[in-house]
Amino acid sequence: QVKVVGAGLSPSDIACTTDYMISLKNFNKVLDVDSKKHTITVEAGVTIEELNNSILPANGLSFSNLGSVSGQSIGGIIGTGSHGTGGNFGSFASCVLQLVLMKADGTILQCSKEENEELFSAACCHLGLLGIILNVKLQCEPAFNLHEIKRQSKLESVLVNLNDYISSSQHFLFHWFPHTDNVVTVQRNRTKVIAVPQKESWFKDMFIGYHMIQFCLWIATFIPSITPFLTSIFFKICYSGFSESIERSDKVFNINCLFKQYVTEWAVPKQNAVLVLRKMYKWLSDHPSVKVHFPVEVRFVQKDNIMMSPSCDQDVVYIGIISYRPYGKFVPHAEWFTFFEDLMLRFGGRPHWAKDHKVKSAQFQKLYSNYHKFLSIRQQLDPDNLFLNAYWKRILD
Ligand SMILES: Cc1cc2nc3c(=O)[nH]c(=O)nc-3n(C[C@H](O)[C@H](O)[C@H](O)COP(=O)(O)OP(=O)(O)OC[C@H]3O[C@@H](n4cnc5c(N)ncnc54)[C@H](O)[C@@H]3O)c2cc1C
Structure with missing residues (x-):
C-alpha cells in the first residue's frame, strides 16, 4: 500500500540523486478502537478530518485539542510538532501512546514511553527524517462540545491579565490586529450543553470575510498606507463586541x-509572552512605513518531553504572523518577518x-538540548540518508 515514486533505485541511489x-x-x-480506554490505533496516512467525520463520533470520542485545520495526516x-491552544494541553503529539516505524532498510520498530523510550521521544x-511512521496509537477523550466566547478587547488589557485569561479557560487564544491595539479573545471550555449548530452567513463569512478582504488587501498592494485603516474597518465589521457558540469540539477548534x-510561527517560553508582544507593538509604532497584515495569532501550549518539539521542556506561547497573497500577488513582508524572527531568537523562541x-543547524543546536541525540538516532535508523529531505538539507546547509 506504500507507493514509492522512484522505486527500483537502491537507497543510496535515491539519496544522492534527488528527493522522492x-x-x-x-x-x-483504523486498526483498533478501545472505547473504554478512549484510544484509537490508526495507519499514519489517515487524516484528522477523516477521523473526526467518522470513527471518532461513531465511538463517542474526540481529540482533546486541535489546531485551526484538520486536513493533516496523523x-x-x-512529525511537525503541530499544536492547538490551551495552557494545560500539549502539542498534538502529546496524545501519542505508541508508534510503529519502518526504518530505511525495511526493519519495523515499535516504541512507546515503556518500550524504546528514546526512539519514542524522537519519533x-x-x-520526516527517521523513516516511515506506519501505525500510531492515540489517546482521545469522551466526545465533548465546546462553548466558545469571542470578545473584543485591548492588547494591553489582555497582556496585563494574561495569566488569568490562560488559566480561566481550557483553550484560550487571542488575535491582535497590528497597527491598532485591538484584540479578539477566544475562550473555549467543555460543556454538557447540547450543540446549537451555527447559522452560516455567506454574506458575512464569504463575501465580507473573504472576497471583500481579499479585494481590499489587493488594493492595498498599490496603496500600502491604507492597510491600518483596513485592519480597523474589518475588525469592526467582522469581530463585533461579543459572540458565542456551542458546537462539537472539532467544529470549534x-x-x-x-x-x-x-506564515511564520514561533514558540517562545511562556514567561516571555508579554515582553515580546509589547516589543512587537512598539516596533510597528516606531516603523510607520512598514505595513503588515492582521491578525497576529497568540496561542498557548504546555510543555512536553518530545526531543524536537518546539514545546519540549518549556511551556510556550506560540506567536504567528502572516502576510497574505491577495489573488496570489506577493506582498513584501521581509522587514516584518526578519524583525520578528530576530526577536523570537533573542527571547529563546x-x-x-x-x-x-x-x-x-548551528542555531538549532543552541535551541534544542537533544539536537545531537536526535541526529545520531537519525543516523542509526537511516545510515544512507534516504530520508534526508530537502528541508533538512537546507537547515544543515
Ligand atoms: C491552512 C493550515 C492551517 C494550519 N494550522 C495549524 C495550526 O493551527 N497549528 C499548527 O501547529 N500547525 C498548523 N498548520 C501546519 C500543519 O499542521 C503542518 O503543516 C502539518 O505537517 C501538515 O500535515 P500533513 O499531513 O500535510 O504533513 P506533510 O506536510 O505531508 O508532512 C510533514 C512532514 O512529515 C513527514 N511525514 C508525514 N507523514 C509521515 C509518515 N507517515 N512517516 C514519516 N514521515 C511523514 C513529511 O515527509 C514531512 O516531512 C497548518 C497548516 C495549514 C496549511
Whole structure:
C-alpha cells in the first residue's frame, strides 16, 4: 500500500540523486478502537478530518485539542510538532501512546514511553527524517462540545491579565490586529450543553470575510498606507463586541483558512509572552512605513518531553504572523518577518517546523538540548540518508 515514486533505485541511489515522494494517502485504516480506554490505533496516512467525520463520533470520542485545520495526516501532524491552544494541553503529539516505524532498510520498530523510550521521544516529532511512521496509537477523550466566547478587547488589557485569561479557560487564544491595539479573545471550555449548530452567513463569512478582504488587501498592494485603516474597518465589521457558540469540539477548534499566505510561527517560553508582544507593538509604532497584515495569532501550549518539539521542556506561547497573497500577488513582508524572527531568537523562541523560518543547524543546536541525540538516532535508523529531505538539507546547509 506504500507507493514509492522512484522505486527500483537502491537507497543510496535515491539519496544522492534527488528527493522522492512516498504517498501514504491510502494508508489510512483504523486498526483498533478501545472505547473504554478512549484510544484509537490508526495507519499514519489517515487524516484528522477523516477521523473526526467518522470513527471518532461513531465511538463517542474526540481529540482533546486541535489546531485551526484538520486536513493533516496523523504522520504529518505529529512529525511537525503541530499544536492547538490551551495552557494545560500539549502539542498534538502529546496524545501519542505508541508508534510503529519502518526504518530505511525495511526493519519495523515499535516504541512507546515503556518500550524504546528514546526512539519514542524522537519519533513523536520526527520531521520526516527517521523513516516511515506506519501505525500510531492515540489517546482521545469522551466526545465533548465546546462553548466558545469571542470578545473584543485591548492588547494591553489582555497582556496585563494574561495569566488569568490562560488559566480561566481550557483553550484560550487571542488575535491582535497590528497597527491598532485591538484584540479578539477566544475562550473555549467543555460543556454538557447540547450543540446549537451555527447559522452560516455567506454574506458575512464569504463575501465580507473573504472576497471583500481579499479585494481590499489587493488594493492595498498599490496603496500600502491604507492597510491600518483596513485592519480597523474589518475588525469592526467582522469581530463585533461579543459572540458565542456551542458546537462539537472539532467544529470549534477548526476555522476556515481561506487565504493564500506566508506564515511564520514561533514558540517562545511562556514567561516571555508579554515582553515580546509589547516589543512587537512598539516596533510597528516606531516603523510607520512598514505595513503588515492582521491578525497576529497568540496561542498557548504546555510543555512536553518530545526531543524536537518546539514545546519540549518549556511551556510556550506560540506567536504567528502572516502576510497574505491577495489573488496570489506577493506582498513584501521581509522587514516584518526578519524583525520578528530576530526577536523570537533573542527571547529563546523555536520556529514551528511547518512554517517559514531561516534558522540553521548551528542555531538549532543552541535551541534544542537533544539536537545531537536526535541526529545520531537519525543516523542509526537511516545510515544512507534516504530520508534526508530537502528541508533538512537546507537547515544543515
Ligand atoms: C491552512 C493550515 C492551517 C494550519 N494550522 C495549524 C495550526 O493551527 N497549528 C499548527 O501547529 N500547525 C498548523 N498548520 C501546519 C500543519 O499542521 C503542518 O503543516 C502539518 O505537517 C501538515 O500535515 P500533513 O499531513 O500535510 O504533513 P506533510 O506536510 O505531508 O508532512 C510533514 C512532514 O512529515 C513527514 N511525514 C508525514 N507523514 C509521515 C509518515 N507517515 N512517516 C514519516 N514521515 C511523514 C513529511 O515527509 C514531512 O516531512 C497548518 C497548516 C495549514 C496549511
